[in-house]
Amino acid sequence: MNQSKPAAGHAPAASDDAWLTAADEIVAAGRRLDRHGWVPATAGNISRRLPDGRIAITRSGCHKGFLTPQDVIEVDLDGLATIPRIRPSAETRLHTDLYRRILPEGAVIHGHSVAATVLSMHEPDRRSSDGSWDAIEFSGYELLKAFEGQDTHQASLHLPIYDNDQDIARLAELISPDLGKCPMGYLIRGHGVYVWGRTMDMALARLEGLEFLLACVLERRKLESRP
Template identity: 55%
Template sequence: MPDAIPEAAVAAVIEAGRRMAERNWVPATAGNISVRLPGNRVAITRSGFHKAHLTADAVMAVDLQGVPEDGALRPSAETGLHCGVYRAFPAARAVVHGHSVANTVLSRRAGETIRLEGYELLKAFPGLDTHAAAVAVPVLDNDQDITRLQAAVEARWARMADPVVPGYLIRGHGVYVWGPDMDAALARLEGLEFMLACKMAAISLGGSDP
């Protein structure tokens, strides 16, 4: 019998789902949410659950390779991307994945990155204490083969220093953001989504492309 998932971790996942749904970032059953647990375990949303209505039954545990502790349960199809973050960044304790209109539209228009510059909300990212900064958010091509997509993510990380932006976009698909706890991950997601929405609005008014 697998060990129980701590109640605090389940509550964090449920609350994150509610907050993301309120902002229309997880339509239908899209998106996924996870928390790192002690002992190289990960609590993650199960496949097929609407994030606005999560219960404890919608959260399951996997190991750092994404293998379910209970073989009768099916985790999110993108569990491997969550586990890839936890393996690469030991300080990461929560990962959130959403599908907003802004991140979907802009990632379809972008090249390898989306540049964000001069926004006050850049201070949501670690190491930035001023709006007078610029960051390049990685954009990767979508791929239904999650193992191959994770390899592409890792190859991109290998080309970068420690990412200032703790996240990346998948073209036409969504965004992944992580943090040292769920509150930090959500704050970073909210900051990033605000800047992407501003950028999309600027483009609609005749501004520059990503």
């Protein structure tokens, strides 16, 4: 664990091991996502909620493959940086809503893979009369067991798709009521995917499982479109 460089957004005491561990987890996760090509340029964001309720999250405008602990800042449950003039990601509210509603402790990851972006844009707007959202369905895949509550490949899970909106507060209000019904995470159309877990390792495992499934769907559709 790198304890020589405290996170700039929190300025913890040298003995603040919980914060330093969270910052190191976020840095390592960013590099892992970058190796897979899931967070190009400055896309994506990663957060971790500590046992005492503090939220560590990547600051705005950072390339996730080159993160340092100084790129991890502290925000409250309203998404506001606890140190003035520190700018969190514009999408921090989507993280804090998850912590407020279903994750008293855990991690949230937002990525921008090719498969997630293309499939979210390819799916037509088929919102049903009951107001349920568009979704990609996965069934029969062994990797469905990577998601909580699943113990067999003979299952069918849905990944909801929400239309993108530059007004993050309005987008968050739209998504928040459904968070308890999204075992796989969710997609924002033309934008990317959100996943979460009780630990950073769990969130990363779910992201990798979901990205595999999305890549499978994309490849199958390519095969089905061939003459």
